[in-house]
Amino acid sequence: MPKKKRPSVMDQIESNAQDVYDKILKRKKPTMSTPVRSLANVKYHPKKGHFEMLGKTKERTLTVGTVKTFAQTLKMMALSKELIESNDMATKREAYYISKNWGKAGFAEKPESDRIMDDVEAMFGVNRELLKFVPEAKGGDTAGNLMVIDTDSRGKKLKIDCTKFGSGAYSIPTDVESLGFQSKAKFILAIETAGMFQRLVKYDYWRKKGCILISMGGVPTRACRRFIRRLSDKLKIPVYAFVDGDPYGYFNIYRTLKVGSGNAAHLNEFFCVPKVSFLGVTPQDIIDYKLPTHPLKEVDIKRAKDALKNDPFVKHHKRWQASINQMLKMGVRVEQQAFAKHGLDFVVNKYLPAKMRNTAKFLP
Amino acid sequence: MPKKKRPSVMDQIESNAQDVYDKILKRKKPTMSTPVRSLANVKYHPKKGHFEMLGKTKERTLTVGTVKTFAQTLKMMALSKELIESNDMATKREAYYISKNWGKAGFAEKPESDRIMDDVEAMFGVNRELLKFVPEAKGGDTAGNLMVIDTDSRGKKLKIDCTKFGSGAYSIPTDVESLGFQSKAKFILAIETAGMFQRLVKYDYWRKKGCILISMGGVPTRACRRFIRRLSDKLKIPVYAFVDGDPYGYFNIYRTLKVGSGNAAHLNEFFCVPKVSFLGVTPQDIIDYKLPTHPLKEVDIKRAKDALKNDPFVKHHKRWQASINQMLKMGVRVEQQAFAKHGLDFVVNKYLPAKMRNTAKFLP
Numbered sequence: 001m002p003k004k005k006r007p008s009v010m011d012q013i014e015s016n017a018q019d020v021y022d023k024i025l026k027r028k029k030p031t032m033s034t035p036v037r038s039l040a041n042v043k044y045h046p047k048k049g050h051f052e053m054l055g056k057t058k059e060r061t062l063t064v065g066t067v068k069t070f071a072q073t074l075k076m077m078a079l080s081k082e083l084i085e086s087n088d089m090a091t092k093r094e095a096y097y098i099s100k101n102w103g104k105a106g107f108a109e110k111p112e113s114d115r116i117m118d119d120v121e122a123m124f125g126v127n128r129e130l131l132k133f134v135p136e137a138k139g140g141d142t143a144g145n146l147m148v149i150d151t152d153s154r155g156k157k158l159k160i161d162c163t164k165f166g167s168g169a170y171s172i173p174t175d176v177e178s179l180g181f182q183s184k185a186k187f188i189l190a191i192e193t194a195g196m197f198q199r200l201v202k203y204d205y206w207r208k209k210g211c212i213l214i215s216m217g218g219v220p221t222r223a224c225r226r227f228i229r230r231l232s233d234k235l236k237i238p239v240y241a242f243v244d245g246d247p248y249g250y251f252n253i254y255r256t257l258k259v260g261s262g263n264a265a266h267l268n269e270f271f272c273v274p275k276v277s278f279l280g281v282t283p284q285d286i287i288d289y290k291l292p293t294h295p296l297k298e299v300d301i302k303r304a305k306d307a308l309k310n311d312p313f314v315k316h317h318k319r320w321q322a323s324i325n326q327m328l329k330m331g332v333r334v335e336q337q338a339f340a341k342h343g344l345d346f347v348v349n350k351y352l353p354a355k356m357r358n359t360a361k362f363l364p
Numbered sequence: 365m366p367k368k369k370r371p372s373v374m375d376q377i378e379s380n381a382q383d384v385y386d387k388i389l390k391r392k393k394p395t396m397s398t399p400v401r402s403l404a405n406v407k408y409h410p411k412k413g414h415f416e417m418l419g420k421t422k423e424r425t426l427t428v429g430t431v432k433t434f435a436q437t438l439k440m441m442a443l444s445k446e447l448i449e450s451n452d453m454a455t456k457r458e459a460y461y462i463s464k465n466w467g468k469a470g471f472a473e474k475p476e477s478d479r480i481m482d483d484v485e486a487m488f489g490v491n492r493e494l495l496k497f498v499p500e501a502k503g504g505d506t507a508g509n510l511m512v513i514d515t516d517s518r519g520k521k522l523k524i525d526c527t528k529f530g531s532g533a534y535s536i537p538t539d540v541e542s543l544g545f546q547s548k549a550k551f552i553l554a555i556e557t558a559g560m561f562q563r564l565v566k567y568d569y570w571r572k573k574g575c576i577l578i579s580m581g582g583v584p585t586r587a588c589r590r591f592i593r594r595l596s597d598k599l600k601i602p603v604y605a606f607v608d609g610d611p612y613g614y615f616n617i618y619r620t621l622k623v624g625s626g627n628a629a630h631l632n633e634f635f636c637v638p639k640v641s642f643l644g645v646t647p648q649d650i651i652d653y654k655l656p657t658h659p660l661k662e663v664d665i666k667r668a669k670d671a672l673k674n675d676p677f678v679k680h681h682k683r684w685q686a687s688i689n690q691m692l693k694m695g696v697r698v699e700q701q702a703f704a705k706h707g708l709d710f711v712v713n714k715y716l717p718a719k720m721r722n723t724a725k726f727l728p
Contacts, residue, residue, distance in 0.1 A: 088708060089566065091559040097704035100656045138558040138581065141502065141535040150530030153568040158530045166514025166522045167543075171505040171535035174562050179531075194502040195455040198538050202453065204517040217502065292464045340461035344452060 009131060012124050013081050020062075020074065031061045032073060034123045044312035049274020050259045051312065071105040072116050080120065083132035089175060091136045092117060127270040129226070134174040139221030141169035141197065144206030144213045146231075149180030162212070167201060169215065176227045181234050185212045188235075190228055190276065192216055192243035192253055196336050196347070203348040209356070219252050225271045228257070232275050238359065239273055242352075245281035246296075246333035247303040250324070251311065254278055259313050278363035279355050283327040286334050289351065292341050293332035304328055317364050373495060376488050377445050384426075384438065395425045396437060398487045408676035413638020414623045415676065435469040436480050444484065447496035453539060455500045456481060491634040493590070498538040504588030505533035505561065505579040508570030510595075513544030526576070531565060533579065540591045545598050549576045552599075554592055554640065556580055556607035556617055560700050560711070567712040573720070583616050589635045592621070596639050602723065603637055606716075609645035610660075610697035611667040614688070615675065618642055623677050642727035643719050647691040650698050653715065656705050657696035668692055681728050 007015070016032070023030040035041065036056040045052040062070045079098060083090055090098065096113040099106045107113040121128045128134075148160040148170060159182075162170045173179075189211055191197045197215035200206065206213050212231065216224055232239050241257060243249035255261075258276045260268025286293055296304075304324050307314045314320050327333070339347040355362075371379070380396070387394040399405065400420040409416040426434045443462060447454055454462065460477040463470045471477040485492045492498075512524040512534060523546075526534050537543075553575055555561045561579035564570070570577050576595065580588055596603050605621060607613035619625075622640050624632025650657055660668075668688050671678045678684050691697070703711040719726075 089562075090704070090708060091562070091701065093559060093699065093701040094563070094704040094708060097656060097699075097702050098708070100705040134562065136557065136559040138505065138533075138562070138579065148530075148532065150532060152528075152530050153566065153571070158528055160529060160532065164516075164522055165524060165534070166512075166516050167537040167539065168512065168514060168524065169502075169535040169537070170529070171533040173531040173533070174558065175531065193500065194538065195457060195500040198453075198455070198498065198502070199458070201537075202517065207517070215502065292461060335457065335461075337455065337457040338461050340454070340458040341464040344454060344458060344462070 009124060009126055010081065010084055012126075013077050016123075017074065017077060029061050029063070030070075031059050032070070032123065033057045033059050034119045037118060037122055042312070044259065044316055046316055048269075050268040050272040051261070052268070068105065069116065072099070072102070072107065072112075073119060075099065075102050075105050076116050076120050080131040080133065089132045089134045091134055091174075093136055095133060121267065127226070127267050128222075129175050129177050135222050136174075137221045138171060138174055138223065139217055140172035140224030140227055141194070141215040141217075142172060142212060142227075143169045143197075143201050144211055145183055145185040146212045147182040149182065151178070163207070167198075169197075169201070172223055172227045174223050176223055176230060179227075179230070181231060183212065183231075183235050183237075184210070185235065185237060186210045187237050188212045188214060188228065188231055188239045189279070190214045190216055190220070190239060190241045190257065192218065192241075192249060192336060196242070199344070200348060203345060205348050205352070209352075216253065216257075220257055222271060225257060225273065228276075229271060229273045232273050239276040240279040240359070240362065241276050242279045242336060243281070244333070244335050245283060245285065245327070246335075247300045247307065247324075247327075249281075250278075250320075251303060251307050251314075255307075255311065255313055277359070279359075280351075281334050281336055281338070282363060283323055283330055283334075285351075286330065286332065289339065289342070291334050291338040293330075293334045293338070296327070296331050296333050300333055301328065319363055323363060373488060373490055374445065374448055376490075377441050380487070381438065381441060393425050393427070394434075395423050396434070396487065397421045397423050398483045401482060401486055406676075408623065408680055410680055412633075414632040414636040415625070416632070432469065433480065436463070436466075436471065436476075437483060439463065439466050439469050440477075440480050440484050444495040444497065453496045453498045455498055455538075457500055459497060485631065491590070491631050492586075493539050493541050499586050500538075501585045502535060502538055502587065503581055503585030504536035504591055505558070505581075506536060506576060506591075507533045507561075507565050508576040509547055509549040509574055510576045511546040513546065515542070527571070531562075533561075533565070536587055536591045538587050540587055540594060543591075543594070545595060547576065547595075547599050547601075548574070549599065549601060550574045551601050552576045552578060552592065552595055552603045553643070554578045554580055554584070554603060554605045554621065556582065556605075556613060556700060560606070563708070564712060567709060569712050569716070573716075580617065580621075584621055586635060589621060589637065592640075593635060593637045596637050603640040604643040604723070604726065605640050606643045606700060607645070608697070608699050609647060609649065609691070610699075611664045611671065611688075611691075613645075614642075614684075615667060615671050615678075619671075619675065619677055641723070643723075644715075645698050645700055645702070646727060647687055647694055647698075649715075650694065650696065653703065653706070655698050655702040657694075657698045657702070660691070660695050660697050664697055665692065683727055687727060 020030040035053050041054045041056045042051045096110045146162040150158045194215050241254050243253050260272040384394040405418045405420045406415045460474045510526040514522045558579050605618050607617050624636040
């Protein structure tokens with residue numbers, strides 16, 4: 001969502017295009033400016049809770065050399081305007097194919113098209129969904145104490161009751177911007193694997209504890225992260241993450257969910273969930289619950305050491321550093337299904353209740 | 365689902381275990397027999413519509429050398445019995461961790477545990493879900509004219525109306541065996557990408573045409589294939605596949621959906637959808653609709669040539685051979701989003717209606 005008082009995307013597109021047009025009429029070289037999208041242009045903002053862009057921008061001035069990308073950027077802006085006006089949307093891949101009708105401005109390869117779309121997104125400082133460019137990938141299922149408010153394709157209001165899916169779930173759509181929510185849930189539990197999600201659904205966890213369960217299915221998609229973020233903003237209840245106890249779970253999943261990632265810093269503001277905290281599985285859980293483990297792989301060790309050295313989030317949080325060092329010392333990783341060793345119901349009847357008695361102790 | 369008059373899984377487990385027990389009491393060596401699971405033990409059965417196992421079996425006799433796998437197989441059978449009795453389920457990963465309590469019969473690595481589970485599945489000639497072993501991965505969303513009947517965890521009957529999800533969808537659970545269906549849909553459309561699924565939902569395709577849309581999200585998971593198969597059996601309406609026009613779409617997705625795969629022949633009977641036919645995208649569509657393409661990659665060419673030479677399904681169907689040869693000659697592949705070149709609504713308003721006027725012409 002754009003911050004208050006920010007001009008609408010539509011206004012921004014029009015005023016940008018107007019600038020270019022006016023300059024051309026004055027026989028001046030038109031310019032467009034986009035923030036530099038890289039880790040070098042990023043800092044961790046603990047208070048805001050996400051990676052944030054520093055001020056570096058790159059200018060694209062219309063010259064013989066830039067004429068093609070300049071035209072492509074304008075065409076991409078025009079496409080966005082069209083989509084907003086017609087209440088339609090396009091995936092990145094569709095946008096690429098649409099460009100096949102742009103004559104010489106057509107993209108030769110999809111990565112070119114993706115790059116220009118990222119530029120446009122960063123230029124307007126909004127998330128792509130507001131430009132009506134939606135992700136290819138779906139991702140994320142939810143079940144529990146949540147009513148999702150949507151409209152059908154004929155504009156009729158729909159209330160989707162996520163307590164009524166039995167063994168199934170509500171599949172989060174690619175574009176979640178216009179969804180509304182009603183809920184009396186006490187917390188949101190974001191789960192790494194579909195298997196664990198299915199276990200908690202089977203054992204009625206959401207009903208017993210009055211919560212919303214979300215299956216991220218590995219690294220959460222944009223749609224899934226934005227969905228959790230919007231729930232968190234709207235419902236003002238805690239979000240807890242329950243993922244595998246390995247560097248992939250800690251950084252690729254949890255860190256991305258919480259503060260975002262380096263190479264997409266221009267949109268972390270919209271996609272991160274600063275209020276999430278880490279329920280488990282922690283290295284200490286391995287000891288406390290005598291869990292079966294696997295040895296750390298070389299890639300795990302490399303990832304953990306990299307994080308200690310370079311990840312602004314980890315460098316900010318001493319408790320994470322301690323946990324990562326503990327994991328490296330133990331030399332093992334653990335999967336969230338490991339609790340099954342103590343019986344299939346152990347995770348629901350013992351582990352989660354024990355953890356939930358002391359949420360203040362969760363890793364940040 | 366087991367065939368009629370086949371003994372229940374529970375009965376089979378008990379009689380198998382009884383055999384072993386009786387032989388031991390008589391001081392004879394107990395034996396268990398499982399079908400050989402490999403392409404060499406498979407033939408394509410065009411009438412039944414799937415790859416079928418030939419008769420080869422392997423015997424596992426209790427000896428000093430086999431004592432561990434023998435014990436593991438029995439423990440796995442016992443776990444299945446326990447799960448059936450308690451109306452519970454376990455993922456493959458959970459079963460692996462449960463084995464950590466089996467003393468010396470515990471599995472050292474997950475692949476061992478998976479192999480024994482596959483053996484037990486093949487031994488009883490049923491799909492794993494009936495043994496209450498469920499997949500890790502979810503997969504598959506659906507929207508459209510379908511009512512799914514499920515029960516909640518307290519045994520209360522639920523009707524899930526898949527016309528009421530707005531931009532979202534019903535996420536297919538990992539275990540679909542006990543779901544019921546009601547529908548007046550005219551056909552089922554199984555779609556490769558989430559992006560295209562979202563497009564058809566957005567443009568209200570299922571309402572306009574009275575159909576059920578299924579997003580497979582790439583190669584369909586077991587749960588997704590079984591769901592489509594059960595829909596196909598129950599509703600007796602045609603199933604059409606709409607996937608990318610490349611060897612991956614033709615073989616890894618469509619062929620697997622239709623007749624199954626070689627290395628899992630013991631369960632194709634339950635998971636394949638013999639009634640599906642191929643809507644597109646075909647190599648001929650590239651010409652007919654002037655679609656933008658990509659050159660075939662080396663791996664595409666290899667896969668296509670392999671299929672012509674070795675795939676029993678392709679070798680059976682001359683029309684598939686012709687299409688694959690046409691693709692190889694053209695040297696290009698096409699994505700299902702390529703229709704966007706002619707406008708975002710082209711696929712819904714032109715391509716699909718034109719195709720649906722002549723479904724008899726679909727590739728088999």
